[in-house]
Amino acid sequence: MKISCHLHKRMSERNISYDVIxxxxxxxxxxxxxxxIILNKDTIDIAIKHTDELKKRLTNIREKNGGTLVLANDALITSFFHYGKNHAKNNQRKNKEKHKRKHYCHTSSAPES
Incomplete structure (x- = not known):
């Protein structure tokens, strides 16, 4: 949208920034x-409430070191949180992988005669 010279002048006089606009x-x-275009107090209150909710959700995701969505052919395939290396879920996953490897190695060995 174009900005008139009149708007520039009024913004300067009233200390209104482009962020406010x-x-x-x-x-x-x-x-x-x-x-x-009118931004009234009620709309501002609703926006603040949504911002607080967004902040809570983002904080929750941040505590898990972020999240990822996996895409293929314009479809969401899976999602996961990143967690830290020492997080309990990662340790559980590592233990399962170790157990699978041990089990796999055990079952793939030649039978004793």
Whole structure:
């Protein structure tokens, strides 16, 4: 959207940054006649609530060292958290792999005569 010289002047006079303009454009609602974009207090409160919820979700994912989605042919195939090397789930997985290897080696050995 184009920005008029008048807007630049008013932004300067009223100490309104481009970040504020972008927030109003992103979160605000058009007036009935479509001449204004209005970001009111109620909408701001809803946005803050959603931001708090987003922060909780992101914190949860961060505690697991992030997450990954695996894609193939425009479809989601699987998802997983990264966890740390010393995380209990990774240790369980390693123990299962060791057990499978031991079991595999044991079953693949030649029978005794």
């Amino acid at each position: 972008n927030l109003i454009m992103s979160l605000g609602d058009f007036s009935k006649n479509g001449e204004r």
